[in-house]
Amino acid sequence: MHLLIPAAGMGRRMGSDRNKLLLTLLDKPLLAWTLEAAEAATGIDWIGIMGQPVDFPDFQEILAQLNLTKPVELIQGGETRQQSVYNGLQALPTDAERVLIHDGARCLATPELFERCGMALQTCSGLIAAVPVKDTIKVVDQNGLILETPDRQQLWAAQTPQGFEVKLLEECHDQGRQQGWEVTDDAALFEKCGLSVHIVMGEETNLKVTTPVDLSVAEFILRSKIKNQE
Numbered sequence: 475m476h477l478l479i480p481a482a483g484m485g486r487r488m489g490s491d492r493n494k495l496l497l498t499l500l501d502k503p504l505l506a507w508t509l510e511a512a513e514a515a516t517g518i519d520w521i522g523i524m525g526q527p528v529d530f531p532d533f534q535e536i537l538a539q540l541n542l543t544k545p546v547e548l549i550q551g552g553e554t555r556q557q558s559v560y561n562g563l564q565a566l567p568t569d570a571e572r573v574l575i576h577d578g579a580r581c582l583a584t585p586e587l588f589e590r591c592g593m594a595l596q597t598c599s600g601l602i603a604a605v606p607v608k609d610t611i612k613v614v615d616q617n618g619l620i621l622e623t624p625d626r627q628q629l630w631a632a633q634t635p636q637g638f639e640v641k642l643l644e645e646c647h648d649q650g651r652q653q654g655w656e657v658t659d660d661a662a663l664f665e666k667c668g669l670s671v672h673i674v675m676g677e678e679t680n681l682k683v684t685t686p687v688d689l690s691v692a693e694f695i696l697r698s699k700i701k702n703q704e
């Protein structure tokens with residue numbers, strides 16, 4: 475299974491002066507945690523990382539420290555996550571039939587989650603990891619007035635990994651570019667093209683490190699995991 479890791483963001487909401495994936499979480503950069511989980515996941519045998527060229531020397535340094543057994547390719551990212559994934563798809567080896575896409579910023583995903591998604595992708599053409607929403611969600615208008623309270627039973631929070639048949643996802647990305655669709659995940663392109671996307675149970679701890687608070691929460695979760703292993 476091929477894995478693409480979008481890692482070309484700026485981390486604006488983190489308020490840091492560099493790509494947040496290079497920030498240190500406990501004893502190593504965020505991206506290193508993500509890569510370690512991918513390395514440990516059976517079934518993943520090729521990893522592509524989409525990044526901004528300015529970050530490539532740091533990425534190379536992380537890779538040198540980790541000394542992974544799986545082949546890793548650095549791919550130039552785009553201006554948006556959507557464009558970065560598009561570039562990643564173009565760079566996949568020609569024999570790639572199915573692909574998992576996992577945000578570099580979701581650095582707490584476990585190898586088991588990658589494996590669960592990889593297995594499920596053998597029997598469907600599109601899936602995402604997701605968890606049931608715990609909050610009551612409100613749809614609100616531009617004046618701050620609630621329009622609707624959707625039934626929580628039907629609400630799931632999208633995570634990554636997201637997995638797809640490569641050919642179908644490429645077609646959806648092409649369609650998205652032609653139509654000018656701007657989406658925040660790949661499943662949305664599949665949905666817009668009328669294709670089915672299945673849910674695989676995600677992990678509550680698989681948060682996307684987006685703001686400084688997330689960094690503290692991620693550190694807390696990692697410390698708890700390490701303590702439980704002792």
Ligand SMILES: Nc1ccn([C@@H]2O[C@H](COP(=O)(O)OP(=O)(O)OP(=O)(O)O)[C@@H](O)[C@H]2O)c(=O)n1
Nearest residue numbers: 480481482483484485486487553554555578579
């Ligand atoms: N042009 C972009 C933008 C984002 N990403 C990646 O997509 C994932 C999810 O994006 P997000 O958490 O929003 O990261 P940033 O874009 O870095 O953050 P922000 O939106 O706060 O600037 C991250 O792993 C990020 O590196 C990417 O590959 N290419």
Ligand SMILES: C[C@](O)(CO)[C@H](O)COP(=O)(O)O
Nearest residue numbers: 555577632633634658659682
């Ligand atoms: C793909 C994703 O992580 C699913 O939750 C999310 O949509 C990425 O979106 P962002 O706007 O780049 O944070």
